[in-house]
Amino acid sequence: MDKKIIILGGGSGGIVCANELRKRLSEEHRVMLIDRDESHIFYPSLLWLILGWRKPEQIQRPLSALNKKKVEFIQGEVNGIDLENHLVKVNEQRLNYNYLVVSLGAELNKSGIPKTDRIFNFYCLEGAKLVLEAINNFRGGRIAVLVSSMPFKCPAAPYEIALLLGYFFNKRNLRDKIDIQIFTPETLPMPTAGPVMGNAVKQMIEGQNIGFNPSLKLVSIDADKREIKFEPDRTEKFDMLLVVPPHQSPKVVKESRLAGETGWIPVDAGTMKTKYNGVYAIGDVTSVKLPNGKMLPKAGVFAHYQAEAVAHNIAGEIKGIDSGKEFNGRGSCFLEMGYGKAGYAAGNFYALPEPLIKLHKPGRIWHLGKILFEKYWFWKWF
Structure with a gap:
């Protein structure tokens, strides 16, 4: 009997899951991917766009390209998940499913970020384009990189942007006129990866004369005074502010019975199954507790490998085969620093008693x- 698998979200996890399912299943089974946007953005390249090394069209591909691979793409807003009746509501449509993969990611809450020509959300395409324009006209002062709250996706990004801006202004002979500071609630950079990794990254940024200000809880941003206020009574000035906005689970997830107490979806750490039969969740929308009690970071690499495991297991179940594939907690990321160089961190976040990560x-x-x-990604999945 033919089956229908619906994937919600066209980010890293959704793209990989759709491709892997289509590869493993005959065409009698339908694979559908739904996303509100018409294009898939390769977010790791957003930092390059900020420096002018990429143009917007170079880091995205139309999701309609999946149709030629026999993946049915529907552009629309997911506004309801009916778990009892195995339905998702998209715009005015009600679509039934046999299997559902929720890969809707983390949304950015921009409500507390003032809109001025000195404050930028560099975690989205439009914001990144504005940063490029702003830094080209910046001649001196303090640039603050602010992590609003935790969790946030791509834990390396605030440190990468600080390092890349240091490089950018050094090439323009302006570095000595610019103070770059990072303000974050983290105790160390990328704390889930452990103190060895965190201290290594801290040394990298401080070696480039970038300030690291940890363990700060944001109170407010005053655009007129160009001030950031932290608990209990700390105030920091800025001339340009690059913000990692607060992250939150999508509204449709929070309103469904999939969401846990935090709003994210709790899943089995290996299979990515939710508590509902035939329903999986992958990527940033999930909540995965590590053996040490901390939570798995939100990063595209995890969504990628989780998607592979889910696709293997759904296809195996449809075929009557127990594939037994599980996400094993392994992940990696590049750490861009300019000057044609990058670091590379890789390891096992499920290791006992603590994640085992090596920074090359x-x-x-x-x-x-x-x-x-980047080239491989677009070739492989589109």
Whole structure:
């Protein structure tokens, strides 16, 4: 009997899951992907766009390209998940499913971020384009990189943007006129990866004369005074502010019975199954507790490998085969620092008693590796 698998979200996890399912299932089974946007953005390249190394059209592809692979793409807003009746509501449509994969990601709450020509959300395409324009006209002062709250996706990004801006202004002979500071609620950079990794990244940024200000809880941003206020009574000035906005679970997830107490979807750490039969969740929308009690970071690499496991297992179940594939907690990321170099961190976040992560020394090979990975991504999945 033919089955219908619906994937909600066209980010890293959704794209991989759709491709892998289509590869493993005959065409009598339908694979559908739904996203509100018409294009898939390769977010790791957003930092390159900020520096003018990429144009918007170079880092995105139309999701309609999946149709030629026999994946049915529907552009629309997911405004309801009916778990009892196995239905999702998209615009005015009600679509039934046999299997559902929720890969809707984390949404950015921009409500507390003032809209001025000095404050930028660099976690979205439109914001990144504005940062490019702003830094080209910046001649001196303090640039603050602010992590509003935790959790947030791509834990390396605030440190990468600070390092890349240091490089950018050094090339323009302006670095000595610009103070770059990072303000974050984290105790160390990327704390889930452990103190060895965190201290190594801290040394990298401080070695480039970038300030690291940890353990700060944001109170407010005053655009007129150009001030950031933290608990209990700390105030910091800025001339340009790059913000990682608060992250939240999508409204449709919070309103469904899938969401846990935090608003994210709790899943089995290996299979990514929810408590509902035939319903899986992958990527940033999930809540995965690690053996040490911390939560798995939100990053595209995890969504990618989780998607592979889910696709294997759904296809296996449809075929009557127990594939037994599980996400094993392994992940990696590049850490761009300019000067044609990048660091590379990789390891096992499910290791006992703590995640086992190694940061490879920054070099040109890792920067080249990211360039090649960008090319591979679009070739492989589109």
